[in-house]
Amino acid sequence: MKFSKGGLAAIILSVSVSGFAAAGGANITDDVVKHGSVQIEVLSQGKGPTIVMLPSLGRSVRDYDQVAQYLVADGFRVLRPEPRGVGKSKGPMENLSVHDFASDVAMVIDEKKAGPVVVVGHAWGNFAARQLAADRPDLVKGGVVAAASAGKVPPGSTEKPINAEMRKAIDGAGDLELPEAQRLQYLKEAFFAPGNDPSVWLGGWHPETHEAEGHARNTTPVDDYFAAGAAPILDLQGENDAVAPRRFSQVLKNMLGDRVTVVVLPNAGHAMAPEQPKAMADAISTFAKRVNQ
Template sequence: MIDVNGIQLHIAEQGEGPLVLLLHGFPESWHSWRHQFGPLAEAGFRVVAPDQRGYGGSDHPEDVADYSILHLVGDVVGLIRALGEERAFVVGHDWGAPVAWHTALLRPDVVRGVAGLSVPPPFRGGQPPLRTMRERFGGRFYWNYFEEPGVAEAEFTADTRTTLRKLLYSASGDAPGAGRPEQALVDPERGWLTDAADPEVLPAWLTEEDLDRLTESFAPGFTGALNWYRNLDRNWELTAPWQGAVVSPPALYVYGDRDLVPAFPGTPELIDKLPELMPNLRRKPLVLPGCGHWTQLERPDEVNEALLGFLTELRD
């Protein structure tokens, strides 16, 4: 447990050397990086993965406003300092990717290199994202389903283990129809999980023990994790001073070709322009065939190879 910015963060740690922070997404925990710890530590890195605020063994502040992007970046900067370091490599997946990208955007002085899995770098749009999606999809986009306090919580906590199994499987490259260019829309009356794919047998990258462990980490509920989404418009307002700014530290972006996130409205066009928009992108975005949303779980060997190449080059 580490004291950071007035809260406590639970971390897992392995190895010695330059610090690498691994930031998980939704609905996950530090354990989503279980395949990265050994290879990165053996290569001479100090690997630390926190349960981010609102998740697992870390504190779950009650105020929705305590989950803004400035709080989340502040946690990363504070964690680097609390671990006795001045700078770190920052790697994020899903929601962890925007935290990693924004840390590099807002505090490039503490970021030796930044890597994002699934979610590309943030380039601020012309209007608040929750409003944008509400207007585009009539309030049925999953971000908007998460907006109303208590609604998604009630659905997800009715059977936490089933919720996590369905969410993980339905967004993976193994789910029926994975990779089709459809958006994650939710009928508010039916909820998210009613039509979500549910495997008869877990895919090879997710064991029953893994699912048990993740279920245990959500014993406090989903409110903290969902509060991240409830700050999307607030984040848009807070980041106005960085309109037009670029991510300047060395960068790597990896995603699966069956992941729906890179197919979000406007995202394919953004990905095509990344080599122009990011002055220190070290290679073209790496696309993993057959991979869904859970990049480092579904394709650990390819992700480890990409991360090791990126980190070792910058260290040496």
């Protein structure tokens, strides 16, 4: 179903097109895919093998604007479905599981006749990406988990994958009721490498989506999505990621073996996409070209 490109939608789309035109990333389409009580907004651009990109906790796929631009210029079609509660994406928000968010993505891939794809999940989005690969292996050629908590810790460790102090910073960064100075401090602590500008993420938070995704993470068994089916995985890590720290950097590799390729991006924290968009895109492109051979 095509939406009229009028009103605010037209403004957003026109800004997107002008921003990408110089790099060959124009002609972004903004569609809505519907099934029952769920509708998912999808940004689509480019031609070639398909890469589907899923955003971080409580955030929009617009975080990938620059990364998508580079991928389109490198010969890929990029689909970016917004999670429920963001933009024109709507649906029930109570008692959702990671399976529900993965099902929304599957609906988009089926509607767009795009599968099998390379699916990229950034931070929280990595859970939905891995769940998609587990639930619908027919749709996934490979998975990229970027700045991803594995959901488990090394054998023998008594730590949690994300400790309480870091969870406070993650949630506080997107708490719009807190003073801006406090939110900036949380952004520095949790999301950005030293020297990178955290203010670019003061906006773009969607509290209802944040809450629904947090509930899904807390109530979905890790083993439902941990192995990501049988798909090859690129574990794309930030050198300065405080949320997914270096001491846990080999969990996926050690548990899943040769299916996992680890790449570390210098001068990147948990936010990654606004910090190192070109390096992130290059790593995704290299992996996508390999699995599409």
